[in-house]
Amino acid sequence: MTCANTSPPLGLGWENVTVSNDGQAISRGIALAIGNPQQIVSLRLSVGDDNTWVFNNADCVSSSNDSCIGLKGGVFDFKASHTYSPTLEASWNGSHDASITDGSYIFFNDQIRFGINGTAYGFPLYMDQPGQGTQSGLGMGPGSTFQTAAVESGSAPSKAWGLWVGSRSVVQPVDGALWIGGYDTNRIGGDFLDFTTYDRCPTCVEITNITYEYPGGSASLFSNSSETLSISLEPFQRALNVPEDIFLNFARVSNGTVGTDPGTQALLTYPPDAQFGNLTITLKNGQDGYQTTTPAQELFLPPRNFNSQGQYAITNDTYLLAGLANATVKPGYVFDWGIPFLTMNYLIVDYEQKKFSLAPALRGPYGVSNGALVQPPCSGLAPTSTTAAASPTASTITTAQPTVTVTPSPLPIRHSSTNVGAIVGGVVGGVGGLLVIAILLFFLVRSRQREKAARTDRAAAIAEVHESGAKNERLSQVSCYRPRCQIILTLAKFTGTSPTEVSEMGANNNMEHWLYTQSGNYEVSVSFGPDVRKGVRLGESLNPADSDALN
Structure with missing residues (x-):
C-alpha cells in the first residue's frame, strides 16, 4: 500500500x-480543539x-460544574463558536x-484542530442527547470522518x-498514544x-478460553x-463485558461479591487485602x-469517579473492583472488551487491507528508548523517531489561523476598461502610444463581446449560489470563461457559514480552496460548469458499523 502523501504519521x-x-x-482521552475561539474536549476512541x-x-x-464537565470529557458551547454551523441530518x-x-x-459543522498543526474546516460533528452517554467520542470505524x-x-x-491505550493502573499509570498512518515499534513486545475485519464489526474476534490464574491454582x-x-475490541469501553454465566464463574473462583x-x-468487589490473580x-x-x-494490577482497581473539582479520584x-462486568446484549450482537485487554496489547487497524x-x-515508561519509533504501514516513508503530540491547552492554543497552501485558480481574472486605461496611461507615452491604444481598443471590444456572451453563464451561477442559501453581500467576484464560471465568496472572519455549506451547493460545483486573507476575511473559490468534478462528501461510509452493541 502506497502512502497517500509524504506527511509523517500523526501522533495524538x-x-x-x-x-x-x-x-480544574x-x-x-485524545484532545481535540473545536470552533473559533477553540474549545478543548477529551475524546475516547x-x-x-x-x-x-x-x-x-x-x-x-453550569460552566462551573467541573464534576459533570470532567465526566463528559468537556462540553461544547456552540454559542461561543463563530464558525459553528448547524445543519439538517439529511444534508449533513x-x-x-x-x-x-x-x-x-x-x-453541525465547525473547524477543528488536532495534533501540532492539523486543521480541518467544516468538520462534521454531532451533539449527544442530554443525559445520555459518558464521554465524548472520536469515531474511528471504517467510515471515520476524522481519518x-x-x-x-x-x-x-x-x-x-x-493504538496503545496506556495504563490506568493506580501503581504506575502510563499515557497511551494513537498514531494515524503509523504504529509505535517501541511499544511492541x-x-x-493478523485478524480479519468485518464490515459490521471491524475488530470482532472469538475467544476460545478464559483462565483465571490465582495463587495455588487456575480455573x-x-x-x-x-x-x-x-467479542469486539472497543477502546471506548473501560471494562471486559461477559455474559452472566462467565461472570458468576469468575465470582466463584476469585471469591468476589456483587457490588x-x-x-x-454489574461488578465484583473485593477487600483490598485479598489475594488476586491474573x-x-x-x-x-x-x-x-x-x-x-491481564495482570492483577490492571484487572483489580479501586472505584474512581470525578469529584466536585473535576478530578478523576x-x-x-x-x-477493589474487578474489570470483568456482567452484561447482556441483543441477540446477534457481541460483547465489548476494552481497556483492561488493550492495555496489554498493541492494536493496528487497516480497513483497506x-x-x-x-x-x-x-x-x-519508554526509558532507554527515549520516545516512540513510528513505522508507517504504507510504503514511501521512513520510520520516524518522535513523540505523540501533547494535548492542546488554553495557554498553547491560539486563535491564529495556520498557513494554507492554495492552488491557483486556472480561470482568468477579468479587468474592466477603467483598469486597462489606468495601466496604459502609466506606461505608454509619446507618438507610439497611439498605436498601442488602438491595439488595446481592439482587444477591449473583443473582451466586451466575450463578457456579453458569458452573462447567461454568470447569471446561472449566481442563481445557483442564491438557491443554496448564500447571501448577496458574499458575492465579491464572478468570472466566466465558457463553459465554466468562477465565483469568489468573501465571508467575514467570524462567520456562521462553514466551508461545508459552500461545498454542498450543488452537484456541479467544487470548492477548490479556503484562504485566510490578511484582511481578516475568508475567500472561497467555487467553479461551475460541466467539466468540474463533483466533490466527495467527507466521511461517507461504505461499510456502516453496528454501534448498538457498544455500551
Missing part, C-alpha cells in the same frame, strides 16, 4: 486533558462509530451509520492506525498476529471445553491462537 496522546475553563476538570460526537454545554447546566456531510439512526441529535480529514488535510499519510471461566465467546453501591451492581485469554487465530494475560478505598493486528504491548 491518550492522556489527561484539561477541559474546563477554570483549569481533567479528563483522560470508538471503533464502533464513524462520527465524532461531543456534549452540549447545557448538559452540565458526516457518515450516516447505524449509530445515529436512533435518538435525537444536533448535527478522512487527517489524510486529506495532509496531516497523516494513510488511514491505517496504531512480540510478534503481530477456566467457560462451563465446557467447546464454549466460545465473540451494591450505585454503578457497581486473567489469561486465548483468541482464535488459525491453529495456534493468540494468548495474552478514588471514591471509596475500602474495596481488511485486517487488524495484535501484539504484546510494553507497558512501562
Whole structure:
C-alpha cells in the first residue's frame, strides 16, 4: 500500500486533558480543539462509530460544574463558536451509520484542530442527547470522518492506525498514544498476529478460553471445553463485558461479591487485602491462537469517579473492583472488551487491507528508548523517531489561523476598461502610444463581446449560489470563461457559514480552496460548469458499523 502523501504519521496522546475553563476538570482521552475561539474536549476512541460526537454545554447546566464537565470529557458551547454551523441530518456531510439512526441529535459543522498543526474546516460533528452517554467520542470505524480529514488535510499519510491505550493502573499509570498512518515499534513486545475485519464489526474476534490464574491454582471461566465467546475490541469501553454465566464463574473462583453501591451492581468487589490473580485469554487465530494475560494490577482497581473539582479520584478505598462486568446484549450482537485487554496489547487497524493486528504491548515508561519509533504501514516513508503530540491547552492554543497552501485558480481574472486605461496611461507615452491604444481598443471590444456572451453563464451561477442559501453581500467576484464560471465568496472572519455549506451547493460545483486573507476575511473559490468534478462528501461510509452493541 502506497502512502497517500509524504506527511509523517500523526501522533495524538491518550492522556489527561484539561477541559474546563477554570483549569480544574481533567479528563483522560485524545484532545481535540473545536470552533473559533477553540474549545478543548477529551475524546475516547470508538471503533464502533464513524462520527465524532461531543456534549452540549447545557448538559452540565453550569460552566462551573467541573464534576459533570470532567465526566463528559468537556462540553461544547456552540454559542461561543463563530464558525459553528448547524445543519439538517439529511444534508449533513458526516457518515450516516447505524449509530445515529436512533435518538435525537444536533448535527453541525465547525473547524477543528488536532495534533501540532492539523486543521480541518467544516468538520462534521454531532451533539449527544442530554443525559445520555459518558464521554465524548472520536469515531474511528471504517467510515471515520476524522481519518478522512487527517489524510486529506495532509496531516497523516494513510488511514491505517496504531493504538496503545496506556495504563490506568493506580501503581504506575502510563499515557497511551494513537498514531494515524503509523504504529509505535517501541511499544511492541512480540510478534503481530493478523485478524480479519468485518464490515459490521471491524475488530470482532472469538475467544476460545478464559483462565483465571490465582495463587495455588487456575480455573477456566467457560462451563465446557467447546464454549466460545465473540467479542469486539472497543477502546471506548473501560471494562471486559461477559455474559452472566462467565461472570458468576469468575465470582466463584476469585471469591468476589456483587457490588451494591450505585454503578457497581454489574461488578465484583473485593477487600483490598485479598489475594488476586491474573486473567489469561486465548483468541482464535488459525491453529495456534493468540494468548495474552491481564495482570492483577490492571484487572483489580479501586472505584474512581470525578469529584466536585473535576478530578478523576478514588471514591471509596475500602474495596477493589474487578474489570470483568456482567452484561447482556441483543441477540446477534457481541460483547465489548476494552481497556483492561488493550492495555496489554498493541492494536493496528487497516480497513483497506481488511485486517487488524495484535501484539504484546510494553507497558512501562519508554526509558532507554527515549520516545516512540513510528513505522508507517504504507510504503514511501521512513520510520520516524518522535513523540505523540501533547494535548492542546488554553495557554498553547491560539486563535491564529495556520498557513494554507492554495492552488491557483486556472480561470482568468477579468479587468474592466477603467483598469486597462489606468495601466496604459502609466506606461505608454509619446507618438507610439497611439498605436498601442488602438491595439488595446481592439482587444477591449473583443473582451466586451466575450463578457456579453458569458452573462447567461454568470447569471446561472449566481442563481445557483442564491438557491443554496448564500447571501448577496458574499458575492465579491464572478468570472466566466465558457463553459465554466468562477465565483469568489468573501465571508467575514467570524462567520456562521462553514466551508461545508459552500461545498454542498450543488452537484456541479467544487470548492477548490479556503484562504485566510490578511484582511481578516475568508475567500472561497467555487467553479461551475460541466467539466468540474463533483466533490466527495467527507466521511461517507461504505461499510456502516453496528454501534448498538457498544455500551
